[in-house]
Amino acid sequence: MQAFAQGPGQGRCIEITSRQERLGVAGSYAHLLDVVPSTPYVAFADQDDIWEPQKLEWALDTVARCPSHKPTLYCARQYLTNADLVIFQESAPLRRKPNxxxxxxxxxxxxxxxxxxxxxxxxxxxxxxxPSILHDWWAYLLTAAAGGEVIFDSRCVSYYRQHAHNTIGATDSFIKRGWAACRRGPKVFMTIFRSNVTHLLNQPENLSPPALRLLKAIAAARTFPARLRTLFRYSSLRRQRFSETVVFRLWFLFSR
Structure with a gap:
């Protein structure tokens, strides 16, 4: 990084030295987002993943079409590779528009x-x-909660290495994802779900009226009948796959 800053990146790199302790993935990104100078756009860069040469061009061209005052987040598919960047599959396309x-x-x-x-x-x-979620999901949640624009590019824009030291890995195998979810069980997921709801409700100034209504409905749904009414009223409270939606709704209905 120092060699790059002194060469191609001269005059364009800023080293952040205000925190010396290990912050973890989410804490490190949160700190960088706090101290990076104001700029029209911010891109996250993970140290072991490779971008397509046009990745930023594609993203900038897409986001620039949206009003600058409206919160906007661009994301995309990836090539899933092994540690040597050999592609074994593409990440899954979206089945439903993000909201x-x-x-x-x-x-x-x-x-x-x-x-x-x-x-x-x-x-x-x-x-x-x-707690328990990373910077990318939080950015997505805040953008969507504010009534912003979430753009998902169906092109693969990067090479996502899968190796033994991934903080968060990826798999397009439905069976593997399902088995991992079953092993974790509903408690872990629903704890994260409720934590996200609580943190968003604590900042109503950042929420659109529809988002605020949904969050209040979820927080108030403490009984089975109330949760069932919430699911009927907000049918878009679902995941990308039908089977995953069924599991989520069962967990939502029956979790303590």
């Missing part, structure tokens, strides 16, 4: 594909993610 209810149930914004505009960056300043 705030679906953002509550599932993250579709893989960090190293993300580009934010300044309005979303403002939402993230001094606003770290809740």
């Amino acid at each position: 705030f209810p679906t953002a509550l149930t599932q993250n579709i914004a893989t960090g190293h594909t993300v580009l934010l505009n300044a309005a979303t960056h403002t939402l993230l300043r001094n606003n770290p993610p809740p």
